[in-house]
Amino acid sequence: xxxxxxxxxxxxxxxxxxxxxxxxxxxxxxxxxxxxKVELEAxxxxxxxxxxxxxxxxxxxxLSSAQKEKVLESLNKPxxxxxxxxxxxxxxxxxxxxxxxILMVVTxxxxxxxxxxxxGESSKTLKGMVSSESVETNKNVQVEIADNFEEEADLDSVNxxxxxxxxxxxxxxxxxxxxxxxxxxxxxxxxxxxxxxxNDYKELNVDTMPESVSELRAFCGASEKIKMTxxxxxxxxxxxxxxxxxxxxxxxxxxxxxxxxxSVGSDPLSTFSIDVDTASYSxxxxxxxxxxxxxxxxxxxxxxxxxxxxNYPEPKAGEPFSVNLEDAVCPWNQRHRIVRxxxxxxxxxxxxxxxxxxxxxxxxxxxxxxxxxxxxxxxSMRLLIDNLGEKDRVAIVVYAGASGLVLPSTSCSNKVxxxxxxxxxxxxxxxxxxxxxxxxxxxxxGNFIKGGTNRVILATDGDFNVGNSSRSGLIRMIEKYRKSxxxxxxxxxxxxxxxDDTMESLANKGNGNYAYIDSIKEAxxxxxxxxxxxxxxxxxxxxxxxxxxxxxVAKYRLIGYENRRLNNExxxxxxxxxxxIGAGHQVTALYEVVPVTPKNQVTKLKYQKxxxxxxxxxxxxxxxxxxxxxxxxxKLSYVLESQRTLEIRRGSQDLRFASGVAAFGMLLRDSxxxxxxxxxxxxxxxxxxxxxDSYRQEFLKLVEKAKxxxxxx
Amino acid sequence: xxxxxxKWITEAMARHERALVxxxxxxxxxxxxxxxxxxxAFIKLCQxxxxxxxxxxxxxxxxxxxxxxxxxxxxENRMTExxxxxxxxxxxxxxxxxxxxxxxxxxxQMMSLIDTLPQKQQEVIRLKYQQQLSYKEISVVAGLTVTNxxxxxxxxxxxxxxxxxxxxxxxx
Numbered sequence: 014x015x016x017x018x019x020x021x022x023x024x025x026x027x028x029x030x031x032x033x034x035x036x037x038x039x040x041x042x043x044x045x046x047x048x049x050k051v052e053l054e055a056x057x058x059x060x061x062x063x064x065x066x067x068x069x070x071x072x073x074x075x076l077s078s079a080q081k082e083k084v085l086e087s088l089n090k091p092x093x094x095x096x097x098x099x100x101x102x103x104x105x106x107x108x109x110x111x112x113x114x115i116l117m118v119v120t121x122x123x124x125x126x127x128x129x130x131x132x133g134e135s136s137k138t139l140k141g142m143v144s145s146e147s148v149e150t151n152k153n154v155q156v157e158i159a160d161n162f163e164e165e166a167d168l169d170s171v172n173x174x175x176x177x178x179x180x181x182x183x184x185x186x187x188x189x190x191x192x193x194x195x196x197x198x199x200x201x202x203x204x205x206x207x208x209x210x211x212n213d214y215k216e217l218n219v220d221t222m223p224e225s226v227s228e229l230r231a232f233c234g235a236s237e238k239i240k241m242t243x244x245x246x247x248x249x250x251x252x253x254x255x256x257x258x259x260x261x262x263x264x265x266x267x268x269x270x271x272x273x274x275x276s277v278g279s280d281p282l283s284t285f286s287i288d289v290d291t292a293s294y295s296x297x298x299x300x301x302x303x304x305x306x307x308x309x310x311x312x313x314x315x316x317x318x319x320x321x322x323x324n325y326p327e328p329k330a331g332e333p334f335s336v337n338l339e340d341a342v343c344p345w346n347q348r349h350r351i352v353r354x355x356x357x358x359x360x361x362x363x364x365x366x367x368x369x370x371x372x373x374x375x376x377x378x379x380x381x382x383x384x385x386x387x388x389x390x391x392x393s394m395r396l397l398i399d400n401l402g403e404k405d406r407v408a409i410v411v412y413a414g415a416s417g418l419v420l421p422s423t424s425c426s427n428k429v430x431x432x433x434x435x436x437x438x439x440x441x442x443x444x445x446x447x448x449x450x451x452x453x454x455x456x457x458x459g460n461f462i463k464g465g466t467n468r469v470i471l472a473t474d475g476d477f478n479v480g481n482s483s484r485s486g487l488i489r490m491i492e493k494y495r496k497s498x499x500x501x502x503x504x505x506x507x508x509x510x511x512x513d514d515t516m517e518s519l520a521n522k523g524n525g526n527y528a529y530i531d532s533i534k535e536a537x538x539x540x541x542x543x544x545x546x547x548x549x550x551x552x553x554x555x556x557x558x559x560x561x562x563x564x565x566v567a568k569y570r571l572i573g574y575e576n577r578r579l580n581n582e583x584x585x586x587x588x589x590x591x592x593x594i595g596a597g598h599q600v601t602a603l604y605e606v607v608p609v610t611p612k613n614q615v616t617k618l619k620y621q622k623x624x625x626x627x628x629x630x631x632x633x634x635x636x637x638x639x640x641x642x643x644x645x646x647x648k649l650s651y652v653l654e655s656q657r658t659l660e661i662r663r664g665s666q667d668l669r670f671a672s673g674v675a676a677f678g679m680l681l682r683d684s685x686x687x688x689x690x691x692x693x694x695x696x697x698x699x700x701x702x703x704x705x706d707s708y709r710q711e712f713l714k715l716v717e718k719a720k721x722x723x724x725x726x
Numbered sequence: 727x728x729x730x731x732x733k734w735i736t737e738a739m740a741r742h743e744r745a746l747v748x749x750x751x752x753x754x755x756x757x758x759x760x761x762x763x764x765x766x767a768f769i770k771l772c773q774x775x776x777x778x779x780x781x782x783x784x785x786x787x788x789x790x791x792x793x794x795x796x797x798x799x800x801x802e803n804r805m806t807e808x809x810x811x812x813x814x815x816x817x818x819x820x821x822x823x824x825x826x827x828x829x830x831x832x833x834x835q836m837m838s839l840i841d842t843l844p845q846k847q848q849e850v851i852r853l854k855y856q857q858q859l860s861y862k863e864i865s866v867v868a869g870l871t872v873t874n875x876x877x878x879x880x881x882x883x884x885x886x887x888x889x890x891x892x893x894x895x896x897x898x
């Protein structure tokens with residue numbers, strides 16, 4: 014017996030679909046064949062997993078009582094005659110109009126019993142419903158197809174059909190009716206073709222669908238050339254269902270609409286808030302490492318780019334940050350340029366760090382009870398506490414069904430007590446994030462250190478499922494407390510339930526940052542190496558406005574920062590909230606720029622300010638920021654001079670790496686602007702720009718992984 | 727007689743309605759629409775009698791619902807739209823908490839791999855594991871022979887296994 018048949022028997026066996034006698038014989042064989050037994054176990058494991066997988070979802074609600082009543086009411090009505098196809102055709106009105114007449118038939122049906130032929134052959138199916146890509150055809154199946162069915166789409170006409178083999182291009186040709194449920198047939202075992210012929214309606218409902226090609230032929234008039242009209246209906250090919258319903262996953266991501274190119278003629282200014290978040294990168298890294306490609310909207314390109322450290326110059330004395338500009342030919346479109354804006358804030362030596370008043374707001378709800386959530390959270394917090402000094406204070410608030418103050422604000426000279434409180438935490442109950450946040454902010458305000466760092470550190474998987482959990486309600490509360498000078502950091506943990514969108518917007522509104530902790534290594538990066546950046550804000554409400562020189566730039570596109578865009582007039586409006594920058598934070602923004610050519614030159618409007626004929630400057634970057642304790646902003650300006658256009662490979666390592674990372678993000682998002690981006694290009698861009706940076710090394714591996722996952726699809 | 731039929735229909739509804747709504751939901755993506763389609767199926771059932779079925783009631787209901795769902799999709803011209811895989815969105819159902827994290831990840835992988843199988847294989851896997859139908863019932867619902875169902879399931883599982891193994895290698 015060949016191996017395939019053997020495996021087929023295994024499948025039948027585990028599904029309990031074997032006849033009793035066959036079953037006994039098979040079991041005897043299993044005993045004497047250890048190899049087969051191993052196979053069986055592997056298959057059984059998968060069978061269990063599949064059962065579990067699908068049992069994870071709870072069933073939805075059934076019919077409403079009104080619907081049930083309606084069903085039972087119909088019992089009292091006289092039983093109508095069976096619905097025939099014309100009935101459906103009329104009932105479906107518009108549907109009937111779009112049904113196309115087409116019929117494909119196996120010209121050489123196999124004799125009965127053909128299903129016993131080998132598995133590979135028998136399952137070849139012509140996939141239909143004129144969807145261009147999904148057609149498979151093979152030499153065993155010849156089909157008839159209406160050549161010009163569009164003209165014949167007249168309900169009453171009956172047409173002779175030409176016999177030919179359906180090929181991929183045929184399907185493309187008929188694609189104007191892409192959505193029409195064109196009929197399809199069937200595999201060699203000739204079993205699931207169903208169809209009706211237009212004019213000779215035979216009653217065909219679910220009970221009387223023909224079982225085989227031969228039956229179908231009986232319907233259609235048993236000739237090689239089959240007559241048909243557009244009312245031919247089919248045993249429908251299964252559409253691809255929306256998979257989401259099956260996924261044991263309730264992660265949610267806000268939709269990101271990618272920014273488009275803007276014309277300098279109409280939009281010479283581009284304004285956005287800075288963003289120091291990095292969560293999107295570590296979250297996507299977690300998904301790729303677990304073996305699946307991320308959903309599009311989980312990829313925020315600016316957070317990818319800002320995850321990494323760049324070699325930017327230190328700021329000048331008296332300025333909170335330095336700004337550094339660079340441009341080169343755009344790697345994925347030779348006619349465009351890529352412009353990098355790099356911002357680097359002053360690093361802070363540990364001894365200079367101002368006193369901190371920290372309130373840990375920890376989610377201990379049931380959903381946190383997983384190895385990579387609460388235990389990792391505790392370890393992460395321990396790392397942070399280890400790095401705090403005697404002048405710092407820590408309080409711990411937990412929230413689950415009820416929220417409570419586990420540890421009142423305690424000086425870090427008493428770390429033993431803090432660690433003991435931290436250790437005592439365990440998970441249970443549902444989550445009322447709202448009440449917890451309120452209590453944490455009140456605790457922070459009550460222990461406010463003037464001139465110091467006052468911050469609530471929220472650690473959660475983001476599942477706010479009880480109480481004041483509407484996102485807007487939470488946000489209003491956070492905005493209220495932001496004005497009191499208490500800032501917010503959000504640390505995301507775990508997976509399967511991550512409310513990425515909620516957490517990001519909380520951090521944005523709370524003058525804070527959002528990081529995703531997927532490992533103790535990441536905790537170390539965020540809470541130890543970048544402790545200064547995480548805790549100490551050096552500038553708040555940092556806004557960037559780029560003015561493009563119309564003599565040089567025709568169009569531009571900001572890569573990423575989709576949810577950070579600001580209106581141009583908000584730039585000078587000090588009441589408008591924007592992003593914060595912490596000590597040692599770096600922010601990188603990339604623009605893809607279309608240079609002016611004789612063809613795309615913007616016609617200057619007569620009354621627009623004529624400006625200068627300056628052709629030596631590409632753009633000016635204006636940055637507004639406030640010192641942490643002030644409410645009036647200052648402005649800094651920087652100019653990017655145009656030079657000889659540089660090839661990307663001659664650009665700095667930072668430019669090459671940042672564009673490689675952005676390209677990776679665009680590829681994962683399947684961006685419409687991805688141009689010539691492919692995995693090879695990303696590798697080329699980044700490989701020479703790694704240095705000794707272990708995070709950059711890891712990035713290369715991640716790109717490789719994504720590429721292989723892509724190939725698996 | 728009417729009392730008896732009333733009881734029969736009521737019982738059939740109580741027993742199958744939720745699973746059917748879940749099943750149709752997989753096609754339409756809308757629970758309300760799914761309920762309408764399931765309601766129509768039961769109204770059709772009212773025109774039948776218990777004797778018509780001989781044990782095949784469940785399969786019949788699935789088949790009617792499947793046809794209803796596909797008709798609905800056609801009516802809305804959504805056949806192609808559905809090929810866009812939306813990875814997230816309207817899902818409110820919470821996974822049961824007692825499944826370990828690694829398992830969940832593995833399930834997620836499996837689910838995304840099932841998406842890559844040929845459609846017929848996907849459908850039989852879904853009918854088998856999600857709806858827990860027998861081969862016979864699947865054959866009625868999907869219009870296949872029992873032998874064919876067996877082979878599709880077998881091929882589907884084998885394909886899935888190969889893909890799982892490939893994936894393990896990539897992840898490693």
